[in-house]
Amino acid sequence: MPQTLRPLIAANWKMHGGLSWTSKPSDFEAIYPSSERRHLDVLICPPATLLASMNDGVFLGGQDCHAAVSGAHTGDVSAEMLKDAGATYVIVGHSERRAGGDTDEDVHAKAEAAKRAGLIPIICVGETESQRDAGQAEHVVSEQIKASVPDIANYVIAYEPVWAIGTGKTATPDDVDEMHNAIRAQVGPDVQLLYGGSVKPANAESLLALKNVNGALIGGAGLEMESLAAIARAAPK
Numbered sequence: 001m002p003q004t005l006r007p008l009i010a011a012n013w014k015m016h017g018g019l020s021w022t023s024k025p026s027d028f029e030a031i032y033p034s035s036e037r038r039h040l041d042v043l044i045c046p047p048a049t050l051l052a053s054m055n056d057g058v059f060l061g062g063q064d065c066h067a068a069v070s071g072a073h074t075g076d077v078s079a080e081m082l083k084d085a086g087a088t089y090v091i092v093g094h095s096e097r098r099a100g101g102d103t104d105e106d107v108h109a110k111a112e113a114a115k116r117a118g119l120i121p122i123i124c125v126g127e128t129e130s131q132r133d134a135g136q137a138e139h140v141v142s143e144q145i146k147a148s149v150p151d152i153a154n155y156v157i158a159y160e161p162v163w164a165i166g167t168g169k170t171a172t173p174d175d176v177d178e179m180h181n182a183i184r185a186q187v188g189p190d191v192q193l194l195y196g197g198s199v200k201p202a203n204a205e206s207l208l209a210l211k212n213v214n215g216a217l218i219g220g221a222g223l224e225m226e227s228l229a230a231i232a233r234a235a236p237k
């Protein structure tokens with residue numbers, strides 16, 4: 001089925017990588033040249049320490065931000081700092097940050113901070129395994145969206161079932177289809193919806209072919225440029 005929204009293939013490197021890895025985005029360009037991928041966008045979200053050293057033909061993003069512009073917030077990075085270092089996007093509300101204490105209200109404030117700084121927030125939502133088993137998945141995700149998404153025009157939603165992250169368990173295309181159709185009905189036609197959770201080259205095509213899946217948020221398989229490129233190549237043209 002034709003997609004109306006441009007695919008976004010996003011790699012979240014989490015706490016992996018160092019300065020010796022800075023050749024990787026240029027490796028990506030060699031493996032899958034931008035001249036062949038004008039129909040999609042590729043984003044790499046490295047650790048903040050690497051952002052300023054990367055500038056190789058893909059979009060860059062942060063993995064989290066503080067809601068304030070600056071101040072006495074030891075260890076934090078503001079959206080403005082990410083922008084200054086070359087970011088276009090920032091992930092907010094990743095389940096690994098929510099597990100560390102981020103509430104929907106925090107995620108809402110961080111998404112507003114992203115807009116203030118001129119970044120596009122990728123707002124993550126997703127249910128736990130016990131919530132899914134209890135039949136609450138759609139309700140949980142809908143409530144997270146209501147509470148986490150501010151009144152801004154330009155944002156991305158990443159649906160990441162917590163039980164599928166880094167586990168090798170991928171939601172079935174039917175499960176993803178059902179959830180993404182529900183999210184689409186809630187947020188309207190203009191918001192890119194990414195699926196995340198054990199996306200690999202082997203399952204990317206079936207997930208990216210779904211009508212309301214407009215890209216992927218990739219953890220482990222996004223660390224290697226070959227597998228990231230294979231996933232990107234699976235996106236519909």
Ligand SMILES: O=C[C@H](O)COP(=O)(O)O
Binds near residue numbers: 012168
């Ligand atoms: O941000 C990415 C997600 O947490 C997915 O990670 P994963 O692809 O390793 O399951």
